[in-house]
Amino acid sequence: MSQLQEHLMSAESTGNEPDISPAVEAVSSRPVFSLKNLEVHYGAFRAVGDVSLDIREKEITAFIGPSGCGKSTVLRCLNRMNDVIPSARVGGEVLYHGVNLYGEGISPTEVRRRIGMVFQKPNPFPKSIYDNVAFGPRVNGVKSKAKLDDIVEKALRGAALWDEVNTRLKASGLGLSGGQQQRLCIARAIAVEPEVILMDEPCSALDPIATARVEDLMLEMKSRYTIVIVTHNMQQAARVSDRTAFFTTEVNPESDRRTGRLVEFDATQKMFSMPSDERTEAYVTGRFG
């Protein structure tokens, strides 16, 4: 058990008021990810350092913090999306059910099949709605039309999009509204039945109504998936997440470069009501960042 976990539990048990937040029962769920002293370099530049935290099963974990604090970088370590950037180097450990994702003999392709991702800007393929959702299953070798139909319907229902698009599955995914496109991307991600879904500011390109729908969807999906979300929107983190990690930037006095750091990680309710670190308090109350 990591120090942070112990800290987390002691913090909860010594809390002044009896806490009945969902986070308490969630303590019993096992960690899906354990980050140990994670650090990421882009070339010679250290983007994030010393991140250690646990992400628990079937919870929503939110990463918040000002721009450039490395929260997206940390998120992209969870399914090895940083591999796509040639200059990125990852140090420390990302344990997924105890297995280091950056260990020897781990295929990033297999990692990403289990750990899906939804991006900031909705990015459906320039294909039909059906083909967008069926893309992942097809890559995994599903050929039967009946089976694909079934998967597509289930995924679109799972993403609360089925009722809006079931009459025009053959229409282009790019013809949908921004909010629908983002839900299509969520459907596409869940069609391969991942265990974890990473969301990198999934609502930042959406209006408040579309945002509310995606948030409702996340809460619904929580019973089946572990979700990690990066968000700039603190209210969003407060509304949907069980636990929140607050990151900030530290300026290195020698090189004047900024490095992201994890400041505090705790139950969301506590993070927003009585954070232990004054930087967290300053951020969540809007005095900084």
Add this chain to the structure above:
Amino acid sequence: MSTMMSDQSTAQVLEDLRPKRSWRQARSNIMVMLMGLAALVIVVPLVFVIGSVISRGAGVVFRDFPSFFTKKIPIKSEDIGPGMGPAIVGTMLITGFATLVAVPLGILGAVYLHEYGGTTKLSKLIRFLATVMTGVPSIVMGLFIYVIFTLRFGLSGVGGALALACLMLPVVIRATEEMLRLVPGNLREASYALGTSKSRTILTVVLPSALPGIVSGCLLAVARAAGETAPLLFTIGAARAVQGNIFKGANTALPAQIFENAKSLFPGAQERGWGAALTLVGIAFLFTLTARIVSSAYQKRR
């Protein structure tokens, strides 16, 4: 707003917002006119070329309407009358074979350069050589094939096709690489995030997205190659009957026939030259049109 302002200031604002007759405005107008003039100058030679080809060629082609396209070239140059059949067949076969060689090679090469090679020394070298190749005069390509191919195997359509393929190759590589560069990175990311391998991503996401651009780039290269004369001069010979086998025996093509007939003193041959020119312009136009239609059809489908 206006109720808060006095009439005086409203009038003043109105005056301020009116266009000014300033030197800056005049200079802008002059520049716009110069640019319009430049556009006009660009179009003038095009109009004259096409105009003269049509006015001199249309009569020849339509006097013997379909037979100009089907009949053999008269054995005696002084004979008047159709046709250009062998040259049309030759152009189709030779350009077609050149396309079969250059397009797959060029696309595969470009995929390597952009997706795998990146900034390695090898790919930088290949890219540099492709650029140099773009600048090689077409007659040099013809000479090159003449030396390495025609001297050994004799005149044939394949020789001409290889020379044309050498000309098309750098164009196809460049067009394809440019199109691959335009595929948004977030589409690749979306595919990777679904656990798709790199090769599969290229096949199922990157190439389909870039396809309309690649197709129109290749068609323009084909149209360009179909009109080349110099690479054919030493490589295909000058047959007057249809030569369906491009691997064996002298062949002919429209540009080569235009070149031959334009040199001739006989009015009949000169007429056939104009007819061939119109036919060639028509073929090039069809290719360009197809390229346009293909890319706009894909654009609409998105």
